[in-house]
Amino acid sequence: MSFILVAEQILNGLQFGVMLFLMAAGLTLIFGVMGLINLAHGSLYMVGAFAAAAVAGATGSFLLGLVAALTAAAVAGAIIEVAVIRRLYKADHLDQVLATFALILIFSEGTRWAFGSFPLFLDIPDWLSGPVSLPGGIQYPLYRLALIGAGLAVAAGLWLLIERTRIGIQIRAGENDREMIAALGVDISRLYTLVFALGAALAGLAGALVGAIQSVQVGMGEPVLILAFVVIVIGGIGSIKGAFVGALLVGLTDTLGGIFLPELLKLVTDPSTASTVGASVASMAIYILMSIVLILRPTGLFGSTA
Template sequence: MTFLLFAEQMLNGLQFGIMLFLMAAGLTLVFGVMGLINLAHGSLYMIGAFAAAAVAGATGSFVLALMASLAAAAAAGALIELTVIRRLYKRDHLDQVLATFALILILSEGTRWVFGSFPLYLDVPSYLSGPVTLPGGIQYPLYRLAIILAGLLVAGGLFALIARTRIGIQIRAGEADREMIAALGIDISRLYTLVFALGAALAGLAGALVGAIQSVQVGMGEPVLILAFVVIVIGGIGSIKGALVGALLVGMTDTMGGVLLPRFFALFMDPSAATTIGASLGSMLIYILMAAVLIVRPSGLYGSA
């Protein structure tokens, strides 16, 4: 493997990890603060992607498309929390799983009814299209670099929100002892709605950013949701730092495993068989990583015991 190919795959892994962080951050916020297993989080990712594609098609503005993804996913999240999720906080996790699985079906069919069954396409804006030359002669798509930068800025803003603001203090306090902050006069219902809408907005933004790389279609959020669960298990439930570290680990492991393992097995066997075996094992690596982390640290890298 050449240095240029290795560096390009490292950047691909970083970009994939950043996308997973945007999904996992909202998921771990909701689970950490509200104790809710939300299987419908992937549907909010899908809603953000469809909203962005629709607005971009109507206005031709990618910036407005991103704003629409944030607004649509946050509004959908707040509405879902007010009408459905609020009734599940005191129920056991099985009820939460069943209810949010039903939301997946409802939101998928609702999206199909509004936008149709055919995929939509969100074009990369002209000012972010084409490759850029990095140090070492690496040619890499400018849009993917913009995704990495945008994700890191969002991560920094989220860390600042949680650590430096009053609402962040309330979110952290709600994670530690929700009964106490309710007794101190904080409107816990409004806080839960805000946290759920924030998590939904992050998922919607991820959907919009990825929508310019792949097609926007019904059901696109479920595969990403599975990986987001892997991320928060590795990083530790309720930890934003853990979500970032776990997402980068998963992104790098998934990308580099799919590239390096076929080349490794090609040293010992027929190239076609090496490609098949290497690709199969590469897709398993993230779950092997998750199992290894859980053996050493059952609560995740940054989770509480």
């Protein structure tokens, strides 16, 4: 196995991880601050992808497509928070699951009605297309490198927002004691709407960025949502740092597992069956990782023990 192949797969894992972080960060913010299980988060990912594909296709501008994705997802998030989610904060988790699952169906059928059942395609802009030469003779797609850079930039910006701004202080306080900050005069309803819209915007951005390397279609957010839940379980519910570390672990495990496990199995089993068995084990690798983390740290890597 060559160095170039391993390096490319590590970069692929990082790219996958930072995109998962954009999904998981919004999800962990919403659950940490509001205590809400939001199954419709994947639908907001889909909304962002469709908005980006539609606007970029109509205008020819990829950047306008990204702006449209952020705007559409944030607005959709704010609307459903005010219209639906706000009524669920005091409900038990089963009611939250049922209500947000209904939102998945509504978004899926609404998107199919608006755009049809056929997938859309979002083209990579010319200024981000083609490979770039990296040290060691590695030729890697410029767009995927840009995704890694964009994800890291968003992670840094989100950390600054949470840790260094007044609204970040309110978000962290709302996570720990919402009754107290309400008593101190903070408009908790407005804070919840802002957090939900922020989480939705992050999901929409992830959908738009990934939409350029895969087809944009109805239901594309649900598989990513499952992985995002795995990320926040590994990293610790409510922790942005945990979501970042967990996302990188999941991205690298999923990508490298599919490469290395079949090769390792060839050393101990029949090579003719190693690829099939290795692919099956690789598909379970992230869940094995999650199980190990939960055995060692039931609250996740950075979860609160309080």
